[in-house]
Every structure is written in C-alpha cells, then in structure tokens.
Amino acid sequence: MRRVLWDRRGITPVLSNILLMAIAVAGMSIAITATYVITTNLRETMGERFIIEDVWFKDGEIAMYLRNTGKMPIKVAAVYVNHTAQSFTSLQLDVDSHGWLSVAYSWISDSSYQIRVVTSRGTQIVDYYRSPA
Numbered sequence: 001m002r003r004v005l006w007d008r009r010g011i012t013p014v015l016s017n018i019l020l021m022a023i024a025v026a027g028m029s030i031a032i033t034a035t036y037v038i039t040t041n042l043r044e045t046m047g048e049r050f051i052i053e054d055v056w057f058k059d060g061e062i063a064m065y066l067r068n069t070g071k072m073p074i075k076v077a078a079v080y081v082n083h084t085a086q087s088f089t090s091l092q093l094d095v096d097s098h099g100w101l102s103v104a105y106s107w108i109s110d111s112s113y114q115i116r117v118v119t120s121r122g123t124q125i126v127d128y129y130r131s132p133a
Helices: 002-006 011-046
Strands: 050-058 061-068 074-081 098-104 112-119 124-130
Touching: 050 112, 050 124, 061 074, 061 112, 074 098
Parallel strands: none
Antiparallel strands: 050 061, 061 098, 074 112, 112 124
16 A cells, blocks of 8 residues: 555656646637727727818917727827927827817918828827918
C-alpha cells in the first residue's frame, strides 16, 4: 500500500494538462476581451457621421451649421482654419440633431479658407469655403 502512495509517475502529466488548460483559458479570455474592445470602438467610429450644411462669415467669427446624420452622438473636439487650431463654442449633437458651431476667427473678404471639424472619436470633415466679397 505504501508503494502506491509514493508512486508519483501519474501526477506530472495531470498537472501539465491542468496548467496547459489554464493557460489556454487565460489566453482566450484576453483575446475575447481585446476583440470586444476593438469592435466596440470601430462600431462607434463607423457609426459617426455628420455634415456641414451651411457656413456664415460674421464679424470676427465663422458660424457653421452641423447636422448629425449618423447612429452615434458626436462631440466636436477641434476646429482648424487653414491648418491652425481655433477656439470655438462647445457642441455636442445627439443622433438626428443639429446646431450651430461658432469659431472665433478674423477673416478677410473674398478669400478661401480650409475648414476642418474633428470629433472626439477622430471623424473629420474638411472642405474649402469662400468668404463674401
């Protein structure tokens, strides 16, 4: 009977199989979590769409009328005029909503301006607009 208790030849394969299963489960858990995080962020970014419907050049500012046409709410994170960051009023748009975005800028008559609007998820719209004469 003592010989059976001291015989450890069967313990090593059992422990190695248990260790291998634990490593496989941990690896798959990490892979599933990473896939979930990546696809959630991708889905949010792909569902984010907006358009600039109108641009008005007013005294000391440029006002833009934005409409959220996507499936995710948006928040404007930055506005660039001619590749230079500008100060602007904060704007958040829910799904199917719209609003005005005012950018403090001293513009010159009859000039072209490249305006880039960037959201917090990185979606951006870039276009050229001409100020009135």
